[in-house]
């Protein structure tokens with residue numbers, strides 16, 4: 469039976485390939501050996517590539533721990549919009565900057581919320597808007613419900629992401645007269661001497677006065693600040709100066 473089968477195989481080999489069974493099997497063995505050598509070569513060069521260029525495995529590697537950026541301007545925040553894959557993905561709500569790198573699928577290039585990355589998205593989130601004019605931290609004219617919605621977003625971000633800094637905001641202050649002036653008013657720098665930020669000259673402002681007028685001041689309310697700080701404390705030791713405030 470086996471002998472018969474072997475004879476049939478031999479006959480078929482000769483009939484189909486024109487080679488003697490011995491030649492056929494030699495050629496097959498050489499072919500397999502070649503395939504083995506070549507595929508090994510390729511798999512080792514693939515390994516080499518995955519160390520250098522963003523392969524799937526590389527993307528799956530754990531993210532580097534969030535880095536504190538301190539107080540930066542909106543302009544500086546833009547560099548963290550995901551266009552440079554070596555930089556973290558940052559996004560701000562109410563002047564508080566969060567590292568959202570872990571949600572690259574949302575905020576990274578091509579993601580549904582990529583337009584929020586590198587920006588203070590407070591107004592857009594409050595209004596549930598994707599419009600260009602709302603992609604900023606300006607809260608003027610927002611209604612109660614919008615501010616509440618924004619508050620919910622802030623809580624979500626505080627619980628999910630690490631706070632890594634604050635946005636140096638330029639606040640438009642109405643000085644009684646019709647004319648409004650751009651002033652520097654942040655948590656830490658309200659009483660600082662005149663300074664030029666983003667082309668706007670800011671004047672020294674008394675802290676109390678600044679606090680009263682500060683519309684878009686970074687989360688001045690107690691609970692959110694505290695929670696954000698707790699989150700930061702858990703994951704990093706930097707930003708100590710701010711915590712002492």
Ligand code: HEM
Pocket residue numbers: 568571574581592593595596597598628
């Ligand atoms: C048809 C309307 C929308 C649908 C179906 C939708 C759906 C979703 C879904 C499924 C998620 C993922 C939730 C999760 O896994 O945690 C998400 C996240 C999110 N959505 Fe929407 N969304 C819509 C509209 C909006 C609008 C209008 C905004 C704001 C302008 C918005 C802002 C966000 C943000 C910021 C996140 C990410 C939150 C995070 O970082 O965890 N969405 N959305």
